[in-house]
Amino acid sequence: MTVLRYQAVNVSVTDAGSVQHFYNVEGGTIVFDENVTPYLLAELTLTLPMQPTLPPAIDQGALDALDPRNRLQAVLVATLYEYDEATGVLHSQNDVSAALNIEDRNVDWKAGTIAVRLTTDEFKLQTEANRTTEPVSFRAHQGSLIAVCNDVLAAAGVSATLDSSSVDADVTTTSAVTNMLDNPNVTGGYDITQINCTVDTNDTSWFASGTNSINLWSPTAADSYAILGPSSFAAGNFAFGMQPGHTYTLIGTGRVKTAGTGTDYPLGGSGDVHRARALVIHTIRPGGTFLSGYDLFASAQLPNVVGATARVSVTATIPLGSTAVFIRLYNGNTASQQIQWDALMLVEGDGKETDGVNLLTYFDGSTPATDLYSYAWSGTANQSSSSRTPLIDRTPDSLTLSPGQNYWSMLEPVLGAAGRRLLCDEGGSWRLVDGVAYSVPGTVVVQQSNATALSDDIDLTQPDTVYGSVVVKYTWVNPQGNTETYYDAAGTGSPTRLVEYANRSYPGPGVAAYILAKGQGRGRVMSTTAMSDFGARPYMGARVIAPYTQTQTGVASRISFDLGGAEMDVTTRGLIDTPDGAWVLAPDAVTWSEGNAATTWHGLNNDFSNLT
Known part of the structure; x- marks a missing residue:
């Protein structure tokens, strides 16, 4: 029995006017490579398209359709046929069929040919870049590499998401952080200064961490609060080492134990920030924005509802020229109100996790180690600052796209560190696979x-x-x-x-x-x-x-x-x-x-x- 084998290779492009152009393929290569991006690369030699006229003339429309600047796709179909001479049966064995990007076109007028380079859609990630003057973060969904890849595809203008067979990985970035407060968990009480209210530093009726919280109750005036750190306004008193020109974030979890029935502070009309049921960073500065001597920065207020609990924060850049900085936990009502505070943090920076979205998770030196971090006191437990140290060095910069940087150059090392391969197959499906274990049938x-x-x-x-x-x-x-x-x-x-x-x-x-x-x-x-x-x-x-x-x-x-x-x-x-x-x-x-x-x-x- 004699079986004859032959192949047919066709390329076509449909232009913006919906005209389909066909090209004769003289030769070339089609390469699938697991270690190279794009996954599929076709380098073909096409016959220069001509009009079916006399005298011969270039088919300008067909030539223009191959111009990479037009962002059109070429459809490549390569089919292998077998013909059985004994039975006269012709059937196709296998084929390559793909809609590919036109990456390069080179016309050889002397030879009458066109060399083209066609690729799968990873090409778009390699050519699209951050066109702004600011870095772009892809850390919002960093707990899922699938989500990160989908975000990158969307940002690059690729109208696709990863196939459901994709294999996920956690690529959460890490950063070292210091909690500057020396007793953030309010363990065993707290040395604080109470102003216009009574402060219980060991309230065990509620806590966000540990076994107790601070309770501010029985206010005698609207401007009622507790001071953490130095209480004197004297020059040089910078609470917990804060310094002018630096940015800090104060974070805490608060709860309304008893709702206020009086008037919130400020009493109104002064242009002051709302301080009732809030955290406040207070500075002393000649010529300050408030009463010509102060700068005030306040968190969101807790709702005046019994049992209302919220984690709030305030971020402040300490103004240059400040002579003192201190922290206040506010009650801020004229009557009845009781406010509890716990799980306090003071950190340099914006107070966000590396995803840039969520507030830092509370920690102190006694927090148990996790897969990502270890924790320690800088000195005596509950009497010193505490630190969070990464166990995995995965810098936030790794998921940040710099101005002018293309998407692939940012994403590729992240994929490699996770042992993953991102590919777009010939059918246009994007998938994230285990680069070593992934297999296909056959x-x-x-x-x-x-x-x-x-x-x-x-x-x-x-x-x-x-x-x-x-x-x-x-x-x-x-x-x-x-x-x-x-x-x-x-x-x-x-x-x-x-x-x-x-x-x-x-x-x-x-x-x-x-x-x-x-x-x-x-x-x-x-x-x-x-x-x-x-x-x-x-x-x-x-x-x-x-x-x-x-x-x-x-x-x-x-x-x-x-x-x-x-x-x-x-x-x-x-x-x-x-x-x-x-x-x-x-x-x-x-x-x-x-x-x-x-x-x-x-x-x-x-x-x-x-x-x-």
């Missing part, structure tokens, strides 16, 4: 019946392709203008592969381990060329049956179709020697349950014939 087999070339190279002196350890170096300039350098490393073997990323923020550990995992088993490299099978894809299993050596099995990493020669180059990873009869060599359709109940592993035929 096996790419190269053997005597379809191989046209095969080389077998074992070389342990090439650290870019064969390595037992990896070191990754990141260098970038932070928002403060300082150059930062971080390293990530994995493995203990030799040789060592060094990967350097310039102008990329440190995304946390993981990239080195990911690169090392993808490189395992690369001591042996088989370069194989076989007759084209348009159904072959990266992430499929790979099987190479070569002369005078055991069968090699691994994973297909790169498939390159040569349209001119009707051949494909297959690059693999993780090749291992596989003896005859190994289960991995069983045909895809064979299952153990198909065998006779009496069949044993030792009795299994090497060709699995007693299971079929």
Whole structure:
């Protein structure tokens, strides 16, 4: 029986006027690569389109449709056909079908050809950038890499979201923070100054953290409050080390124990900020905005409703020229009201978590360690400041897009640190996959019946392709203008592969381990060329049956179709020697349950014939 095989490759573009243009493909390559972005790259040579007229004339509309600046898509369809001479039956075997971006067009007028480069939609992330003068944060949904990717796609103008099969990862960034208050949990009471009210520093009827809270009750005047830290207005009294020109945030959880029946402070008409049931940062400054001597910054007010609980905050940049700064927890009603305060924090900065949205989660030096942070007192417990120290260095800059930076350059190292691969397949579906474990059905087999070339190279002196350890170096300039350098490393073997990323923020550990995992088993490299099978894809299993050596099995990493020669180059990873009869060599359709109940592993035929 004689079977004839041939391929047909077609390219078409529909222009803005809905006119469809078709092009003759003279040759080129179609490459699928798990390690390169975009995932699919087609570099084709097309015949210069001509009008069907005499004398011949260029089809200008068809030529213009290939101009990358028009942002049109080219539809590529490559189909492999088989014709059985004995039966006269023609059928298609497999095909490549994709709507691709036109990345580049080069006209060779002498040869009468056009070279085009077509790619999947990752190209848009590589070319779209932050066009503003301000950095753009993608930390709002940093607990989900899927959500981050969807946010990036939307910002880049890609009208797609990730496929439901995507594998998520937590890429929460971390930062060191100091809680400047020396007894934020109000443990065992608090040394404070009470003004126009009575203060109970050990109220156990309610607490947000620990076992008790501060209660301000029995106000004798509307301007009723408790002072934390120094109570004197004398010059030089800067509570908890606050300094002019710096920005601080005071955070606390408050509860209304008894609603006020009198008048809130201020009494009205003075232009003062509302202080009742609020946290206040108060400064002394000649020429201040309030009464020519003060600057006041107040949080939102707790609702005047019994049982109302809220976590509130106030952020203030201490004015230059201030001579003193102090903190007040307000009752602020003329009668009856009782206000409880607990879980207090004073931090430098905006008081937000690294997502830039939520207030900092309360902590002190006794807070138990988490997966992300450890906590400690700077001195005696409940009498000193406390710190939050990252256990994973994952800088917030890693999810920040700088002005002029393209989306892919920000996202790529974050993906690598998480061990993920973001790809847009030929069908236009975006998915986030585990870069090592991801697989697709099928096996790419190269053997005597379809191989046209095969080389077998074992070389342990090439650290870019064969390595037992990896070191990754990141260098970038932070928002403060300082150059930062971080390293990530994995493995203990030799040789060592060094990967350097310039102008990329440190995304946390993981990239080195990911690169090392993808490189395992690369001591042996088989370069194989076989007759084209348009159904072959990266992430499929790979099987190479070569002369005078055991069968090699691994994973297909790169498939390159040569349209001119009707051949494909297959690059693999993780090749291992596989003896005859190994289960991995069983045909895809064979299952153990198909065998006779009496069949044993030792009795299994090497060709699995007693299971079929």
